[in-house]
Amino acid sequence: MPLFGSQQTENGLDNQSMPTVQPPMAKPSPAKGSPATIIANGVRLEGEFKSQGDVQIEGEVLGTIETSAMLSVGSEAKVTAGVKAANAVIAGEIIGNVSVTNKLELKSTAKVNGEISCATIVVEAGAKMQGNIKCGSDSTQKTSVEPVKSPAMNTSPQSSPKPEQNTNKAEAASVKGS
Amino acid sequence: MNPAYAYIYDDFLTDRRYQDIVAALETRLSSMSLDGKIGRLALFRSAKELVEGFVNQGATNIIIVGNDDTLNKVMWFLPDLPIVVGYIPIAEPSDVAALLNVPVGLDACEAIGARLIESLDLGKLGDRYFLTQAVFENTTAKVRVNNSYTLSLIGGGTIRVKNLGSITRGRYTVADARDGRLEITMIPHEPNNFSSKIWNRLGRKKHNRTCIQVSEAEIISEQPIEAQADRFAVSGFSFPISAVPGKLKIITGRMRRLS
Known part of the structure; x- marks a missing residue:
């Protein structure tokens, strides 16, 4: 083992020539001066909701939700809406498309019925998904968030997005790398 | 003099x-x-x-x-x-x-x-200013924000619109009175069942409060509702609420609880 110079690995490769491991993507901090919004159990939100700070949902939502920070959907929450966030942790039910710029985490109680697009995805055992999954750094650029309207607000029969059915299970579970 | x-x-x-x-x-x-x-x-x-x-x-x-x-x-x-x-x-x-x-x-x-002077926001309920908060007790009213979304209490509850904050049972609930916004808190009625009573006794009460920050909104109801704004009572079917930034110049103490 040399005192000076580079150390060689078992394969005989020089450490300095080995590819460096990229650090995990930093979690973006919520926008300063934008306090968290909490939609608690027992409250229903209808319409287009936009926020600059963290959003925590424990109740019912109908419409669209957009935040440039963290979105948390609790296990008892029911979201019938298009969702767009920088980061998201989902433990409840979402009927609608989900577009996350950075990291999406699906807990074991999560149920997502819609198209998912994100840069990074973490799925716990037990999470249920029905729809396309697009994962990668360029996947979120092409995904649009469409509002999901209630039956009373629907003006046309095709106003709500329908999740695409995946016949190929392997395709649904594949993760496209950058 | x-x-x-x-x-x-x-x-x-x-x-x-x-x-x-x-x-x-x-x-x-x-x-x-x-x-x-x-x-x-x-x-x-x-x-x-x-x-x-x-x-x-x-x-x-x-x-x-x-x-x-x-x-x-x-x-x-x-x-x-x-x-x-x-x-x-x-x-x-x-x-x-x-x-x-x-x-x-x-x-x-x-x-x-x-003479420590602070410029505080004031809330406006209709055409009346309020400094601390406006409370709608035991109501099924909805909160409409910017005509873009509506919040409603599914089983009824209390709506508080805070500017400076409030003190309830000796506890301070401070809101930021310098951010140009009002804090709306919606507290649904607690279910009167056996499990919730047990949780309350054990001191593990579920915090079930909806909190949003708005610059203006409207409280609307199909039935007449009563609002208490800084100990002043008003009643009606709809109340426009808004934050008026920096409206009040007031002398405060040294360790002020404004945010």
Whole structure:
């Protein structure tokens, strides 16, 4: 083992020539001066909701939700809406498309019925998904968030997005790398 | 006498119980060269005309002497005047003094003398200003924000619109009164079942509060609802609410609980 110079690995490769491991993507901090919004159990939100700070949902939502920070959907929450966030942790039910710029985490109680697009995805055992999954750094650029309207607000029969059915299970579970 | 200061005394201070403290207060203010003209609120006397009279005579600081009810009697027009407001709490309730960290009694004179002035936001319920909060108790009203989304309590509950904050059962609930926004808290009714009673007994009450921050919104209801804004009650079917940034210049204490 040399005192000076580079150390060689078992394969005989020089450490300095080995590819460096990229650090995990930093979690973006919520926008300063934008306090968290909490939609608690027992409250229903209808319409287009936009926020600059963290959003925590424990109740019912109908419409669209957009935040440039963290979105948390609790296990008892029911979201019938298009969702767009920088980061998201989902433990409840979402009927609608989900577009996350950075990291999406699906807990074991999560149920997502819609198209998912994100840069990074973490799925716990037990999470249920029905729809396309697009994962990668360029996947979120092409995904649009469409509002999901209630039956009373629907003006046309095709106003709500329908999740695409995946016949190929392997395709649904594949993760496209950058 | 300092012409820049005018003191508005509440009617109840004429009672014998308060004679000693009022005398001591005037002596202390005189020693600090802060003594000014004195006006007293009365049943058939217009508080607005009284204050406007002092302002026309050159007063730039209007100091309210009494309690939170006294402050409420004048808060609906004071912010529209070019003055700095001070508060000397003598009696209870004095929750607003606690939120501003102004001591109760003679020590409030030190806060007036220190003259730490803050520009606070005010809330507006309809056409009436409120400083601390507006509360809609036991209601099924909805909150409509910017005509873009609506929040509704599924089983009814309480809606609080906070500007400065409130004190409930000795606990402070402070909201930021300098961010140009109001904090709306919606608290649904608690279910009256066995499990919720057990959780309450164990001290593990579920925090079930919806919190959003808005600059303006509207409280709407199909049935008439009653609102309590700074101890002033109003009723109606809809209430536009908005935050008026930096509307009130008020003297606060050193360790103020504003945010």
